[in-house]
Amino acid sequence: MLRLEARPEPSRAMVLLTPIIAVVATMIAGGILFAILGNNPFTAIRIIFWDPLFNDMVASYTRPQLLVKATPLILMAIGLSFGFRANVWNIGAEGQFIMGAVVGGGTALALYPLESALVFPLIIIMGGLGGFLWAMIPAILKIRFNANEILVSLMLVYVAAQFLAAMVTGPMKSPVGMGFPVSRNFNEYQSAFNAELLSNTGLHFGVLVMMGVVIVGYIFLTRHIFGFQIRVSGQSARASKFAGVNPHTTVALCLGISGALAGLAGLFEVTGPAGKLSTNFPLGYGFTAIIVAFLGRLHPVGILLAGLLMALTYIGGELAQFQMSIPAAAIQVFQGMLLFFLLGVDILVNFRLRWASTKEAR
């Protein structure tokens, strides 16, 4: 019988190397998959990982697009990482992302056509607030009734999606949208539009906020008492009590921060790249952010890199689709392999496989 035995002290070097090993393993397994599908695996891997960054024809466009695509993922993943470190499992970032977009975007639609420099700051605050309040529902239920935050936050994703659908088929439907359940386009509303800061780069205000959050997140985690508190809460609830950590405060803070950041991500996305609220607005970023958080080792700098890597697989995946006719499903399998190998390698870093007789195992 094979069994897993905890390593007394996982190698620090291996912990840091895990994502790289996982990426290499994904390339190999993905390459085999592409070969079975009749594609040249080396070209496919080159198109996915190399061309978006360095191809003469497309890279000048795709490089900034990596940041645009990665921004909501990184914003949400950093928020989630605090909770995951403290054993507070917010699985519903997708719902908080939607609510941020609906509350912030809805505020903008309500103010239309008022042009004022205050509109954009206001909707940013409303977006963050929308996500924050949505995350407070599982937080309060957890604190008050000890309800499982995984289930509550996940279920609220579907509630948020239905709320969005009700809004865009009703009060937020565009008067000029030909009956489509789509809001007014935010690029028609100068004061609320999350425009490109430099033309043809795609870089918007949310990208700057994301970079700020990476830095602040890093300081919080490594230099601030809050970072210490969430780490100790995750390692041992009992020890954290002795250290003076109030577990209720930890739950509220972790869910609140991740909710607010998800709300901000939703607001920046809807007023910028997406451009409008519609039932097609949620694309699963909130779930992908969970992968990004773990791929980045729950560390802000790691998450920054992981988010960019994830964006690379999306954008490179599109290139591979139309240059090599690789089906979209194969690209998704490829992305799924990334998490699979990460978790697999993770287990081997923390545990070792032992042959053991059945008797001994008992």
Next chain:
Amino acid sequence: MNLIKTLLAGAAVATGLAGAAFAEEKLKVGFIYIGPPGDMGWTYEHDQGRKAIVEALGDKVETTYVENVPESADSERVMTQMALSGHKLIFATSFNYMDHVMNVAKKFPDVKFEHATGFKRADNVSTYSARFYEGRAVIGHIAGHMTKTNTIGYIASYPIPEVIRGINSAYLAAKAVNPEVKFKVVWAYTWFDPGKEADAANALIEQGADVIMQHTDSTAPMSEMKKHEGIIGFGQASDMGQFAPNPRVSSIIDNWAPYYVERTQAMLDGTWESTDTWHGIKEGMVEIGEMTEAIPAEVRASAQELADKLASGEVHAFTGPINKQDGSAWLAEGETADDGTLAGMSFYVEGIEAEIPN
């Protein structure tokens, strides 16, 4: 062994391939699809059109596509990547790509865009669509004859003119042969979601519908109909012939192939111009799929006659007298609808007992 060979061969050429692929002088034609070509409906027919280009123009062209492109910033990015990598003609095959097509077209004046079912054009953006409502009239005619419960179910996608026009056209044709007929409409708010479409089909069957029409792209409603005795439906966008002779008794087929070949040929000839195309049964963009034995012979004959008359222009699917749902007059006796009104149709005709979601 084959795998190893592929891997080795791949390693050998991978390094040198980058430049070579772009060096050829082929016209690159790109497609973005809302669903997968395997939907056997809407996207399938667009992909058939793409294949027809390859067949007709061979090595003068190279076609590429990306499937499952959301109607979001992602579509803008995919089209931009296509334009940057040398595509000169790009087909965007869903309505809500519209603003994104316009944005990309502005940045690439040398690249031509073809946007299906849209209404925004530019010097390098053409729009095209088919008069699906002519096909709706033919299957409405069949449905009116075939229903025993006098209840026809309709799985609708979004309450846009395109869909509302189809419901009206089918209703008028059904009512003309069966004054007792009633329509039940379920809004799925999706073009392609097999789960939701199947639910909608079941809901309609439970409400007594024995004929079901769909304006969504998957074959899921067909699979549901197949589970029930005596329920029939029609292939949508594609023939869906795998469900013949029952529950699929006929179909409306979107045949994009001639248009796609013609437009690509125009690019090769240097004669491409921005146009707005709206073709019907006459031009072959709308086809009626084979009517199966499940339909009585005389109904097959009368349906075919209607299709022929729609093609020749002898009959128009919207011929007065027709009132709007609220009872107000729309078309006088013998008057036919003009294209402008049809293109923006946002009302039901008299007799439909449903409301357009608002």
